[in-house]
Amino acid sequence: ETGVTQTPRHLVMGMTNKKSLKCEQHLGHNAMYWYKQSAKKPLELMFVYSLEERVENNSVPSRFSPECPNSSHLFLHLHTLQPEDSALYLCASSQDRGRGIGELFFGEGSRLTVL
Amino acid sequence: QQPVQSPQAVILREGEDAVINCSSSKALYSVHWYRQKHGEAPVFLMILLKGGEQKGHDKISASFNEKKQQSSLYLTASQLSYSGTYFCGTEAFGNEKLTFGTGTRLTIIP
Numbered sequence: 001e002t003g004v005t006q007t008p009r010h011l012v013m014g015m016t017n018k019k020s021l022k023c024e025q026h027l028g029h030n031a032m033y034w035y036k037q038s039a040k041k042p043l044e045l046m047f048v049y050s051l052e053e054r055v056e057n058n059s060v061p062s063r064f065s066p067e068c069p070n071s072s073h074l075f076l077h078l079h080t081l082q083p084e085d086s087a088l089y090l091c092a093s094s095q096d097r098g099r100g101i102g103e104l105f106f107g108e109g110s111r112l113t114v115l
Numbered sequence: 116q117q118p119v120q121s122p123q124a125v126i127l128r129e130g131e132d133a134v135i136n137c138s139s140s141k142a143l144y145s146v147h148w149y150r151q152k153h154g155e156a157p158v159f160l161m162i163l164l165k166g167g168e169q170k171g172h173d174k175i176s177a178s179f180n181e182k183k184q185q186s187s188l189y190l191t192a193s194q195l196s197y198s199g200t201y202f203c204g205t206e207a208f209g210n211e212k213l214t215f216g217t218g219t220r221l222t223i224i225p
Binding site: 004040041042043045048056058090100101102103104105106107108109 | 157
């Protein structure tokens with residue numbers, strides 16, 4: 001496989017459920033990101049991991065919990081979500097060279113619906 | 116604060132030209148441009164760095180005016196494949212994070 005792959009592609013969950021989104025990159029990059037894309041809103045940065053350390057938590061509610069066990073994998077653990085959390089969650093990776101943000105490679109996203 | 120894109124949407128006939136603008140209130144280190152087709156992942160187009168550079172490939176080019184904190188994306192002789200939503204992402208000095216605009220929806224009709 002190549003690029004950035006996300007699973008599941010679609011997820012429906014109730015507000016009391018616990019689920020996880022998974023992202024895997026096969027590009028040898030050292031930085032990974034979670035973005036949220038809602039209708040008619042810009043892409044919102046949620047979390048950034050660089051060299052497996054979280055370097056950004058963009059005021060995201062604690063019901064979203066990221067995990068980066070190694071440079072190739074990124075998870076987003078979800079619990080007690082709200083209907084307004086329904087959105088497309090995009091994972092991306094890049095090569096952090098220490099001078100500015102490089103090209104982002106996005107996965108196709110996980111479409112989340114919270115009932 | 117997110118960059119502002121204009122126009123929000125544009126419809127063109129195949130072969131026509133388009134300009135999409137992106138402006139920020141912050142001093143910028145770089146501007147990124149991405150295109151997202153419906154149901155697909157955003158795809159990188161180009162990065163422009165401080166120094167007021169211009170870039171382009173094929174018939175898509177962009178400029179970055181760092182004094183005005185503005186960037187423009189130029190699509191020349193548009194093709195049907197250019198349809199999609201175009202996003203600019205800005206990176207401000209001292210803040211290594213990419214903030215995206217609300218997007219410009221481009222529709223090309225035959």
